[in-house]
Amino acid sequence: MSVSSLASRPRLTKAQRREEITGWLFISPIVLGLLLWTLFPMIASLALSFTDFKMVDTPKWVGTRNYVRMFTRDPDFYQALRVTFSFVAMQLPVGLAVALAGALLLNSGVQGMTVFRTYFYLPSVVPVVATSLVWSWMLNLDFGLVNQLLKAVGLAPVNFFGNPKTALPTLAVMSWFGVGQTMVIYLAGLLNIPPSLYEAAEIDGAGRTRKFISITLPMLSPTLFYTIIMGLIRSFQYFTQAFVLTSGGPMKTTYFYNLMIYNVGFAFLQMGYASALAWFLLVIILILTMVVFRSSSAWVYYESEMRK
Amino acid sequence: MAAGATLPDAGWTSDARVMPFAENKVSIDMRPLADADPEPLFSDVYPAMQALGEYNSGLYMVAWAADAPVMYFNKTMLQDAGVEPPPPEGWTVDEFLANLTKVAQPDKQIYGWYGNEDWWAIYVPWMEGFGGSFFNEDKSQVLINSPECVEACQKLADSYVKYNFAIPKGATLTGNPFLMGLAACFIQNRNVCRSIRDVNPEWEWDVCLPPRQPVKHVCGSGTMGTSVYTAAVKNKTEQVSWELCKSVIMPSVQRTLARGYLIIPVLQSMAQDASWYELDPPPHNRDVYLMVMERAITPPMPAGPECGTVYMGAINQVMADAWQEMVVGAVPAKKALDKAAKRINDCIASGGE
Numbered sequence: 324m325s326v327s328s329l330a331s332r333p334r335l336t337k338a339q340r341r342e343e344i345t346g347w348l349f350i351s352p353i354v355l356g357l358l359l360w361t362l363f364p365m366i367a368s369l370a371l372s373f374t375d376f377k378m379v380d381t382p383k384w385v386g387t388r389n390y391v392r393m394f395t396r397d398p399d400f401y402q403a404l405r406v407t408f409s410f411v412a413m414q415l416p417v418g419l420a421v422a423l424a425g426a427l428l429l430n431s432g433v434q435g436m437t438v439f440r441t442y443f444y445l446p447s448v449v450p451v452v453a454t455s456l457v458w459s460w461m462l463n464l465d466f467g468l469v470n471q472l473l474k475a476v477g478l479a480p481v482n483f484f485g486n487p488k489t490a491l492p493t494l495a496v497m498s499w500f501g502v503g504q505t506m507v508i509y510l511a512g513l514l515n516i517p518p519s520l521y522e523a524a525e526i527d528g529a530g531r532t533r534k535f536i537s538i539t540l541p542m543l544s545p546t547l548f549y550t551i552i553m554g555l556i557r558s559f560q561y562f563t564q565a566f567v568l569t570s571g572g573p574m575k576t577t578y579f580y581n582l583m584i585y586n587v588g589f590a591f592l593q594m595g596y597a598s599a600l601a602w603f604l605l606v607i608i609l610i611l612t613m614v615v616f617r618s619s620s621a622w623v624y625y626e627s628e629m630r631k
Numbered sequence: 632m633a634a635g636a637t638l639p640d641a642g643w644t645s646d647a648r649v650m651p652f653a654e655n656k657v658s659i660d661m662r663p664l665a666d667a668d669p670e671p672l673f674s675d676v677y678p679a680m681q682a683l684g685e686y687n688s689g690l691y692m693v694a695w696a697a698d699a700p701v702m703y704f705n706k707t708m709l710q711d712a713g714v715e716p717p718p719p720e721g722w723t724v725d726e727f728l729a730n731l732t733k734v735a736q737p738d739k740q741i742y743g744w745y746g747n748e749d750w751w752a753i754y755v756p757w758m759e760g761f762g763g764s765f766f767n768e769d770k771s772q773v774l775i776n777s778p779e780c781v782e783a784c785q786k787l788a789d790s791y792v793k794y795n796f797a798i799p800k801g802a803t804l805t806g807n808p809f810l811m812g813l814a815a816c817f818i819q820n821r822n823v824c825r826s827i828r829d830v831n832p833e834w835e836w837d838v839c840l841p842p843r844q845p846v847k848h849v850c851g852s853g854t855m856g857t858s859v860y861t862a863a864v865k866n867k868t869e870q871v872s873w874e875l876c877k878s879v880i881m882p883s884v885q886r887t888l889a890r891g892y893l894i895i896p897v898l899q900s901m902a903q904d905a906s907w908y909e910l911d912p913p914p915h916n917r918d919v920y921l922m923v924m925e926r927a928i929t930p931p932m933p934a935g936p937e938c939g940t941v942y943m944g945a946i947n948q949v950m951a952d953a954w955q956e957m958v959v960g961a962v963p964a965k966k967a968l969d970k971a972a973k974r975i976n977d978c979i980a981s982g983g984e
Contacts, residue, residue, distance in 0.1 A: 379633040379655040396981075398974075464802035465740040465813070485801020487959060573800055573959040575952065591944050592651075 372598035382595060389599035400600070402575050403583040406491065410579065411558040413495035419550060422502040426509035427539075440510065444503040455567040458497055459484070484569055487576045494564055494577060505550050512546035513539070541624040548623045551615055559608050580604055633657045640863035641872035644692055645855045646683035646930070647942035653686045654936040658858040660689035664873040672880050675898045679852050679927040686932070692856040695879040696894030699852040699927040700752050700818045701919050702841045703827075707834035708734060708741070708815040719916045720848075721840035724757075724786055728794055734815045735796035743796030745807065745814035748787050749954035751930050751941035752851025753818060753841075757783040760844020765931035765941075773975045775950075776968040783844070785964035788957040800959050820853070821920060824913060825892035838919045840926070852927035854897075895920045937983025938975065945983070949974045 335343065372389055374382035393400050425443060429436055446454060461468045462483040470480035483493040520538050529537070540547075562581040565571060571578035571586070584604070588597030632638045633655070644652065652658040665673060673681060677697050684692030706716050712734040722730060731743025748754055755765055763779030766772070774780065790797040798808050809817035810830050817823070818841050827836065841850055857876035863869045878884055885896040889907035896904055902921050913919075930941050938945040953971035956962040 377655065379657055464799065482799050482801055485799050485959065490801070569801070572955050574955045586948070590948070591939065 368598040369602060371595050372602050374595040375593075376595040376598075377592045378594050379592070385595070389596045390603075392596065393599060393603060399575070399578065399583055403578050403580040406576065406578050407559060407561070407580040410491060410495055410561060411555070413492060414498045414561075415551075415554050415558050417495075418499050418502050419505065419547070419554060421499050422505035422550070423509050423543075423547075425502070425506040426513055429506070429510050430513045440507060444507050446501050447504040451563045452567055454501070455564045458564075459568055462493065485573055487574045490569055490573055490577050494561075494568070497564065498561075505554070508550060509543065509546060512543045516542045542626070544623045545625060548615070548619050552612055555611055555615065556608055559604065559611075638860040638862040640866055640868045641857060641859050641875050643855060644858040646692065646694070646853055647940070649684060649691045650686050650932060650940060651936055651943070652858065653689060653691045656861055658691050658860050659864060659869070660691065661693070661859055661873060661876065662688070662690040664859070664869065665690055665877075668873075668877070670877075672877065672898070675900050676880065677897060677899055677924050677927075679924060679929060680854055680897050682929045683852065683854055684856055692858050693876045693879060694854045694856040694897050695885075695888065696821070696854050697897045697920070697924055698820050698854040698894065699850050699920075699923040700820050700841065701838045701850075701923050703809060703817045703819065703823055703836060703838050703913075705809070705812065705815045705834050705836050707836075708812070712815075716837065717839040719839050719919050719922065720843065722842050724842045724844055727842040728786065728789065731790070731796040731815060732794040735794070737795060737799075740813055742798045742808065742814040743794075743816060744790055744798070745809045745817045746790060746797040746958070747818065748790075748797075748958065749951050750851075751950075752853055754784060754787060754950075754954070755931060755941065756841070756849040756851050756928060757787055757844060759928060760847055760849040762846040766933065770932070770934035771979060773946075773972050773979075775975075776965065776972040779846075781964045781968055784957065784968060788954075788964055791958040792961045797958070800955070821895050822893060824910075828892065836913070838913045838916050840919055840923055848926050849928055850923050850926040852929060933979065938978040945978050946975055949978075 371382060373384060373386060375385045375388075376382035429439055429443075433439065462470070464470060464480055464482045464485065469483075473480055481489060483489050516539065520542070521534055524534050524538055560581050561579050562585065565577045565579050565582050566585070569577040571582050580600070581604070584597050584600045587600060588594050633652075638657065644658065649658075653660070676694065679699070680694040680697055684690055684694050702717070702721060704716060709716050709730070714730045714733050717726075717730075721727075735741060735743040746753075758765060758775065758780040761779045761783035763777050763783060764774050765780075767774055775784075791799070798814055807817070807826070808814040809823075810826055810832070812832060812834055840848070857879050859869060859872040859876055863872040879888075880897055882896075882898065882901060885894070885898060885901060886904065886906035888894045889896055889901075889904065890910070892907075892910065895907060896902070908917055932940060933946065936944075939947055941947055941950065949971045953967045956967040956970075957964055
């Protein structure tokens with residue numbers, strides 16, 4: 324809004340003012356909730372990150388000591404970062420690809436699409452703890468279904484969660500099966516692509532691959548952009564499955580950053596340091612999100628814009 | 632509740648929380664109340680259990696049970712493997728390693744031991760039993776990488792990495808393999824009897840002392856109890872809260888708790904009280920629960936709370952990491968304990984970081 328248009332903004336009539344107040348009243352619960360239960364705790368945690376706070380006594384100001392400790396005196400900090408980044412690298416690209424592949428299959432005119440759509444979406448609504456426990460049974464060394472199958476074909480059983488080499492990849496593979504929500508989002512995006520584009524491409528002699536690269540991907544790019552951002556944020560906050568299944572082991576190979584924050588805050592009762600760790604996580608996620616945003620002008624195509 | 636300032640006047644606690652609660656003024660020192668009490672109940676409490684509730688000469692917990700871990704063994708599994716069941720005083724460490732190696736057939740899901748070696752009540756007694764010590768005299772440093780402690784921990788780790796009779800870590804994510812009949816031995820407290828009774832297995836079982844170390848036979852301990860919290864001072868209810876706390880060691884209350892397979896009475900005069908002594912199970916070796924009290928040690932406590940204890944905090948986490956390295960990563964005990972000792976000593980020297 325330009326300065327001149329601000330200056331020339333007409334005075335509101337009584338009815339308009341009443342409407343504005345009503346609008347504010349309607350959104351006030353959510354705004355109050357945001358302030359009370361999101362913004363205020365965030366500000367409090369930022370303040371606590373500069374203190375030594377053991378929860379049962381009053382916080383003591385220590386300046387930037389927690390941040391210095393993070394980078395110079397805590398070996399678990401770098402281990403947790405390594406684990407989390409490795410997990411994101413394993414889980415995010417493949418997870419999105421699996422979701423896209425599933426959506427493409429569902430969009431291929433298969434009969435019973437609504438049934439399959441529900442079927443693939445269901446794991447997303449089952450509580451994570453419940454699915455984790457089911458996975459723990461399926462992957463159990465002695466009597467798990469997967470190891471029974473391996474033994475049946477003459478292969479040695481695998482201690483999926485007990486072997487430092489397999490624990491993290493196992494968690495990554497498990498997460499690929501929970502892409503139902505993303506799949507449904509991609510399916511909605513695919514259904515929104517005008518069929519006329521594909522028809523025109525076919526007339527021009529485009530094959531399947533060309534249609535996918537030149538029509539499907541560009542038209543789906545806003546949806547891809549959204550799912551990449553959300554997937555990035557979610558992956559960096561991975562916690563529940565590691566907490567339930569591995570507690571960060573074996574040998575800290577699944578010691579996720581969020582799990583470390585939990586341990587530092589609630590097991591070691593160092594809430595000040597845990598707050599500092601949490602703010603650093605926020606900075607990492609912010610930076611990566613900004614990188615994706617900045618790159619989006621190169622690969623995200625909005626139908627309403629003209630490419631230069 | 633402590634963080635939210637909503638503590639009750641009195642409540643349950645465990646020996647793991649005695650020091651942190653005392654240091655952070657969550658619980659009060661009940662010594663003046665105990666000293667003024669006309670009933671001389673505490674003179675009858677097992678000294679090891681009494682000590683678990685004490686810190687810096689103060690009394691912060693009234694122990695409710697004589698709880699020291701014993702070794703539960705599956706007699707049927709041992710006999711099937713041609714191994715003579717252990718006597719009540721337990722096997723030596725070498726017998727423990729040799730006999731359970733004979734039992735284990737991992738490819739058939741038969742294991743010798745469901746290990747909980749990263750619990751201080753297992754590894755600290757082994758360290759002391761081999762002639763070592765967790766802390767030095769003034770508690771300013773840990774001595775966990777002394778030759779004696781290294782030897783003890785290596786033998787314990789060998790159950791995984793050399794003899795392969797302990798259930799691999801991560802293999803059992805649900806359920807207790809001993810109760811499921813998959814492991815021949817398990818070291819734990821009295822309350823396992825109740826679980827075994829509930830499971831009602833077809834196999835025979837009994838209890839004995841944990842393995843005898845070469846220098847001296849040492850066992851762990853640990854118990855729950857009651858505390859008066861600082862809220863009682865604010866509410867002026869210290870006396871009535873104290874009456875509530877000490878009631879857990881009244882003979883009538885002890886009998887009720889014992890009948891439920893929950894405890895071995897903490898009063899020495901009730902050592903063979905019918906309320907627990909005539910309970911079945913365990914089948915034969917009831918006296919093991921009394922024998923273990925003669926050998927029980929209290930958990931090693933640091934000079935201050937900054938680095939936590941063997942129960943929680945940095946010391947606990949570092950030791951858990953070291954055990955993971957030894958039993959999962961097959962890192963030699965010397966290397967794992969050198970690293971752990973450095974981390975803990977650095978933490979103590981830096982006041983908790």
